[in-house]
Amino acid sequence: MSKLKANHALVQALKHWEIDHVYGIPGDTIDTVIDALKGAEDEIKFYNVRHEEVASLAAASYTKLTGKIAVSVAIGGPGAIHLLNGMYDAKMDNIPQLVLVGQADTDVLGTKFFQELDLTAMFADVAVYNKQLDQAENVFEVVNEAIQTAYDKKGVAVLSIPGNLLSTKIEDHTDKTPIKTPEQTFEIDQTKITEAIKLIEQSKHPVVLAGTGTKHAKELLVQFIEHAQLPSIVTLPAKGLIPDTHPNMLGNLGKIGTKPAFEASKEADLLIMIGTNFPYVDYLPDEDVPCIQIDNNPENIGSRHKVTVPLIGDSKEILQLLIEKLPAIKERPFLEACKENMVEWNKWLDEDRVNNSMPLRPERIMAEIDKIADEDAVFSIDVGTSTVWGTRYLRLDHNNRFLTSPWLGTMGCALPGAIASKIAYPDRQAIAITGDGAMAMVMQDFATAVYHNLPMIIVVLNNKQLSFIKYEQQAAGELEYAIDFGDIDFAKFAESCGGVGITVTKPEELAGAFRHAKDVNKPVIINAYVDPDAAPLPGQIVWDEALGYAKFELRSLLEENKFEKMPPLKTIMRRFF
Numbered sequence: 001m002s003k004l005k006a007n008h009a010l011v012q013a014l015k016h017w018e019i020d021h022v023y024g025i026p027g028d029t030i031d032t033v034i035d036a037l038k039g040a041e042d043e044i045k046f047y048n049v050r051h052e053e054v055a056s057l058a059a060a061s062y063t064k065l066t067g068k069i070a071v072s073v074a075i076g077g078p079g080a081i082h083l084l085n086g087m088y089d090a091k092m093d094n095i096p097q098l099v100l101v102g103q104a105d106t107d108v109l110g111t112k113f114f115q116e117l118d119l120t121a122m123f124a125d126v127a128v129y130n131k132q133l134d135q136a137e138n139v140f141e142v143v144n145e146a147i148q149t150a151y152d153k154k155g156v157a158v159l160s161i162p163g164n165l166l167s168t169k170i171e172d173h174t175d176k177t178p179i180k181t182p183e184q185t186f187e188i189d190q191t192k193i194t195e196a197i198k199l200i201e202q203s204k205h206p207v208v209l210a211g212t213g214t215k216h217a218k219e220l221l222v223q224f225i226e227h228a229q230l231p232s233i234v235t236l237p238a239k240g241l242i243p244d245t246h247p248n249m250l251g252n253l254g255k256i257g258t259k260p261a262f263e264a265s266k267e268a269d270l271l272i273m274i275g276t277n278f279p280y281v282d283y284l285p286d287e288d289v290p291c292i293q294i295d296n297n298p299e300n301i302g303s304r305h306k307v308t309v310p311l312i313g314d315s316k317e318i319l320q321l322l323i324e325k326l327p328a329i330k331e332r333p334f335l336e337a338c339k340e341n342m343v344e345w346n347k348w349l350d351e352d353r354v355n356n357s358m359p360l361r362p363e364r365i366m367a368e369i370d371k372i373a374d375e376d377a378v379f380s381i382d383v384g385t386s387t388v389w390g391t392r393y394l395r396l397d398h399n400n401r402f403l404t405s406p407w408l409g410t411m412g413c414a415l416p417g418a419i420a421s422k423i424a425y426p427d428r429q430a431i432a433i434t435g436d437g438a439m440a441m442v443m444q445d446f447a448t449a450v451y452h453n454l455p456m457i458i459v460v461l462n463n464k465q466l467s468f469i470k471y472e473q474q475a476a477g478e479l480e481y482a483i484d485f486g487d488i489d490f491a492k493f494a495e496s497c498g499g500v501g502i503t504v505t506k507p508e509e510l511a512g513a514f515r516h517a518k519d520v521n522k523p524v525i526i527n528a529y530v531d532p533d534a535a536p537l538p539g540q541i542v543w544d545e546a547l548g549y550a551k552f553e554l555r556s557l558l559e560e561n562k563f564e565k566m567p568p569l570k571t572i573m574r575r576f577f
Contacts, residue, residue, distance in 0.1 A: 056086020213275020
């Protein structure tokens with residue numbers, strides 16, 4: 001039997017799974033893997049990032065977009081530690097990811113050698129597969145097993161590799177095609193379908209809450225809500241699965257959701273959860289409200305709300321059955337009432353979109369982004385106030401994609417998401433929306449986008465503060481503290497990296513800035529100085545939040561002898577009553 005170096009066997013395993021690129025940074029303990037990747041550079045492209053966190057965040061984003069596993073690579077010790085943030089983003093979003101990290105050479109393992117960590121202990125919580133390679137001979141099989149486990153368990157697979165282990169020659173087993181486990185399927189319970197149909201027919205105030213488990217069935221989802229005349233809400237990461245302009249669409253639910261969605265949820269006499277494990281139970285209907293839950297993971301059934309009719313299986317198949325067997329609902333007064341609420345809500349948002357006041361309003365910027373966004377643009381939205389503005393004011397359709405970090409909620413996810421978007425879909429427009437706080441965490445990797453020629457538009461909402469945290473402090477009745485920043489000129493930074501930088505301070509500068517950003521076909525940062533007092537208010541202010549704001553104002557007056565600027569009374573009243 002012929003032989004090959006063990007590091008090349010590892011790369012052959014990647015090829016078997018059609019992995020065509022890797023994110024990471026080279027270094028001593030992982031350089032045997034890097035050397036083998038160099039030999040396969042025509043088939044597997046290496047995206048050398050400036051910080052390992054960006055490698056794992058980009059890998060997670062790529063898989064969220066495509067469903068294909070992505071790979072991040074780093075040395076042991078500090079490099080492995082830096083990967084953790086993106087690994088947890090993948091874990092919490094149930095995203096497969098393969099992580100290859102170096103380790104100290106076998107002859108010094110366990111001697112507290114330079115950069116030696118107990119990697120398997122460190123990765124124990126984040127990984128569904130976590131192994132330190134102890135022999136070179138079976139590396140091909142181990143990598144296959146790691147990838148298969150990541151797919152099967154929808155999580156992170158980690159392989160820690162001592163630096164000297166893969167430099168030896170082993171027998172070549174790489175002609176063996178990996179046996180890939182077929183996806184788990186469920187036989188749909190027809191009795192439960194009948195029970196679900198009966199509930200839908202009998203209900204007067206049904207509401208749909210759809211999540212990313214419907215992203216492969218978005219056309220059927222729209223057919224279903226039209227067929228049954230259902231007011232519909234989507235979770236944050238599912239934005240766009242029902243077009244924002246669809247008449248049955250009520251927006252998102254939760255703190256950054258809409259008032260019509262909150263009110264419909266609280267008035268519902270039937271909750272239909274489809275492909276979601278929505279965690280914010282206070283925004284759901286009361287527990288005694290009947291619930292139909294559609295999910296392909298039995299563990300999700302009933303984890304957030306008491307379930308009357310569980311429908312376990314693929315949402316696409318179940319929606320098709322419901323459409324076929326449920327007689328069309330001709331009219332539903334509750335839907336018409338929800339539509340009227342949404343018309344009023346959209347009037348308020350449209351007022352915000354055309355607000356040309358100074359300082360520059362974030363809502364006005366979202367309106368300008370809508371004008372230059374392609375119909376299939378990919379949006380990567382950071383965590384913070386940019387989440388609120390992007391989710392609430394961008395109008396997405398079926399052809400758009402929407403990326404964020406919904407479960408981990410890590411700041412700094414927008415730029416890695418935009419990088420992954422251009423790698424996944426080179427011919428599609430990538431637009432990232434971030435704050436100055438979040439951008440500063442990963443800004444060095446704008447240079448990665450420039451170096452690898454990945455055109456994108458990065459919109460930095462620069463208010464020189466951690467604005468979302470400011471309003472969290474206010475809502476809790478706490479004084480503002482440690483939220484202010486000095487200014488960073490992100491436009492000059494973009495130019496220094498070889499990209500395009502544009503500064504915007506006035507509404508009349510927006511149109512020209514965005515036209516130029518779209519036309520230039522290079523990585524662009526638009527540094528937009530926005531109103532620091534633009535408040536990301538909840539769609540519906542609840543009593544606890546109102547009391548918190550009141551306590552904050554009182555403490556500001558008594559302890560700091562000042563009145564804090566609050567949003568206009570009209571805006572507050574709209575969200576409260």
